[in-house]
Amino acid sequence: MQQIAYRGTPHDPMAPPLELTHVTVGYPDGRRHHALEDITFRLEATEQVAVVGPNGAGKSTLFKLIAGILKPDQGSVAMYGNKPDQHVCIAYVPQRSTVDWSFPATVADVVMMGRTRQIGLFRRPGHRDRAIVQAALERVGAADLADKQIGELSGGQQQRAFIARALAQEAELILLDEPLSGLDVPSQEAIFEILADLRRDAVTLMVATHDLGVAVEHFDRVMLLNTRLIAFERGEDVLTPENLLRAYGGHVPLPGAAPA
Amino acid sequence: MIDWLLDPLQFSFISRALVAAVIVGIVCSVLGTYIVLQGMAFLGDALAHTILPGVVIAFLLGLPLALGALVFGVLTALGIGALTEREMLKEDTAIGVIFAGLFALGVALLSSSSGSYTIDLAHFLFGNLLGVSTGDLWVIAGLGVVVLATVFLLYKEFLVVSFDTTLATTLRLPTRLIRYVMLVLIAVTIVTALQVVGIALMLAMFVTPAAAASLLTRRLPAMMATAAGIGVTAGVVGMYASYYLDIASGAAVVLAATLIFVVVFIFAPGRGLLAAKR
Numbered sequence: 001m002q003q004i005a006y007r008g009t010p011h012d013p014m015a016p017p018l019e020l021t022h023v024t025v026g027y028p029d030g031r032r033h034h035a036l037e038d039i040t041f042r043l044e045a046t047e048q049v050a051v052v053g054p055n056g057a058g059k060s061t062l063f064k065l066i067a068g069i070l071k072p073d074q075g076s077v078a079m080y081g082n083k084p085d086q087h088v089c090i091a092y093v094p095q096r097s098t099v100d101w102s103f104p105a106t107v108a109d110v111v112m113m114g115r116t117r118q119i120g121l122f123r124r125p126g127h128r129d130r131a132i133v134q135a136a137l138e139r140v141g142a143a144d145l146a147d148k149q150i151g152e153l154s155g156g157q158q159q160r161a162f163i164a165r166a167l168a169q170e171a172e173l174i175l176l177d178e179p180l181s182g183l184d185v186p187s188q189e190a191i192f193e194i195l196a197d198l199r200r201d202a203v204t205l206m207v208a209t210h211d212l213g214v215a216v217e218h219f220d221r222v223m224l225l226n227t228r229l230i231a232f233e234r235g236e237d238v239l240t241p242e243n244l245l246r247a248y249g250g251h252v253p254l255p256g257a258a259p260a
Numbered sequence: 261m262i263d264w265l266l267d268p269l270q271f272s273f274i275s276r277a278l279v280a281a282v283i284v285g286i287v288c289s290v291l292g293t294y295i296v297l298q299g300m301a302f303l304g305d306a307l308a309h310t311i312l313p314g315v316v317i318a319f320l321l322g323l324p325l326a327l328g329a330l331v332f333g334v335l336t337a338l339g340i341g342a343l344t345e346r347e348m349l350k351e352d353t354a355i356g357v358i359f360a361g362l363f364a365l366g367v368a369l370l371s372s373s374s375g376s377y378t379i380d381l382a383h384f385l386f387g388n389l390l391g392v393s394t395g396d397l398w399v400i401a402g403l404g405v406v407v408l409a410t411v412f413l414l415y416k417e418f419l420v421v422s423f424d425t426t427l428a429t430t431l432r433l434p435t436r437l438i439r440y441v442m443l444v445l446i447a448v449t450i451v452t453a454l455q456v457v458g459i460a461l462m463l464a465m466f467v468t469p470a471a472a473a474s475l476l477t478r479r480l481p482a483m484m485a486t487a488a489g490i491g492v493t494a495g496v497v498g499m500y501a502s503y504y505l506d507i508a509s510g511a512a513v514v515l516a517a518t519l520i521f522v523v524v525f526i527f528a529p530g531r532g533l534l535a536a537k538r
Contacts, residue, residue: 067426067429067430068429068430068432069426069429069430085432087432088430088431088432090430091430092426092427092430094424094426099424100297100423102474103297103422103423104297104474104477104478104479104480104482104483105419105423105479105480106478106479109419109479109480110423113416113419113420113423113424113427114427114431116416116417116419116420116431116433117431117432117433119416121414121417122413122414124416149478149479165427169430169431
């Protein structure tokens with residue numbers, strides 16, 4: 001697969017791949033609580049980050065904000081110096097439970113969807129698009145699944161198909177929402193291998209997970225979130241008793257004891 | 261048997277009806293696949309009903325019915341699009357309010373006219389396939405071509421918006437505009453199908469062939485082609501049934517489509533009722 005490059009909008013190569021500055025997001029119905037409050041952090045290029053926190057901590061809201069689906073009420077989100085909606089190189093891999101797997105599309109169809117913008121309005125996929133889709137499928141070890149309907153796949157295969165779609169999109173920042181939930185251990189290992197391999201493509205990665213053990217073991221840094229940013233350090237430095245108490249209250253899911 | 265099929269065609273009104281049924285069978289079924297995939301059946305039904313006042317006003321003023329239907333159809337498509345963007349009311353509640361209100365307005369307008377109220381209303385509600393004029397046929401064909409051409413040109417974009425609106429957003433596609441275009445296409449298709457099945461049974465022309473096709477296919481182009489085939493078959497069978505059995509054309513077409521669906525639902529390889537039992 002060719003090196004993933006930015007196309008179409010100006011990048012500031014000196015700016016970090018992602019920078020949030022004092023970001024606050026409310027709920028649309030105007031509840032007094034904020035979904036996210038005063039979030040500030042920056043990512044390094046090709047960094048791989050796990051985002052952990054209890055249910056309702058704002059993980060999904062954070063991802064939607066970065067993807068440009070939500071706008072911050074206060075503060076700013078910048079990717080390589082630009083607002084998220086100026087990029088087509090942010091890919092969002094949804095939770096498997098939110099996808100309509102009965103949809104009449106094959107794996108190759110779904111991966112080709114990632115090319116929609118680059119192909120352009122009123123045009124059909126060309127040689128280059130098909131080559132990129134094929135390369136993306138090979139990268140995730142799913143070339144032999146290309147003609148399967150997406151509902152015929154196992155959970156791990158479904159996840160790999162969507163990672164291939166993000167690659168076909170030529171994403172530079174990939175957000176994965178709970179990619180491991182419901183997968184058996186071999187499938188999880190296969191996903192980790194693919195993710196580790198993404199550094200070659202200059203892809204920066206954020207992964208939401210509820211598995212603290214996985215977060216510490218497989219990621220450069222761990223972001224502990226509960227409406228506010230509680231800690232964002234290397235894994236073992238984040239999961240201190242004080243931090244965990246602040247994030248989870250009394251209900252700490254101990255590393256290793258978290259559901260696989 | 262051949263005579264039985266060809267005899268009615270010596271009447272030009274039957275030939276016109278047949279052509280109209282074939283076109284509408286294709287256009288409704290192709291667009292219906294998007295309605296089925298996006299779970300928009302209620303919205304499609306509502307849109308069909310809201311065009312009644314437009315049709316009645318055109319009828320009372322002596323204008324082409326399609327014109328009144330088109331204006332009201334497009335206006336309500338845009339209105340529903342706008343209403344569902346706000347979060348003041350739940351989407352289906354907002355649609356329900358508009359749908360019933362405008363339909364009532366149509367019935368009220370028609371009942372206040374001096375004409376043959378019940379016959380006119382029946383034609384609007386259940387179609388009047390055997391009354392398709394040459395002018396009607398041109399309108400049906402013209403609008404049908406517009407709808408199919410738009411679906412062809414925006415195929416990729418419609419596919420992404422139907423499957424994954426989040427992807428559409430991260431690809432920075434004009435998601436709102438695409439949804440509006442879809443709603444307007446549904447409205448235009450309703451206008452083409454008005455004379456064939458009528459307002460009350462419109463939903464079936466959208467949903468039934470597409471639902472049957474979804475049980476038989478694994479890719480969208482195949483689903484569209486299969487749905488179109490089922491829609492055409494239902495249109496033709498319904499037309500003959502309407503002629504020979506003297507039943508209302510819209511009802512005949514929809515019953516034919518429903519029959520095909522039931523057969524598919526039971527016998528579809530791999531996914532039918534019989535396959536599931538094993």
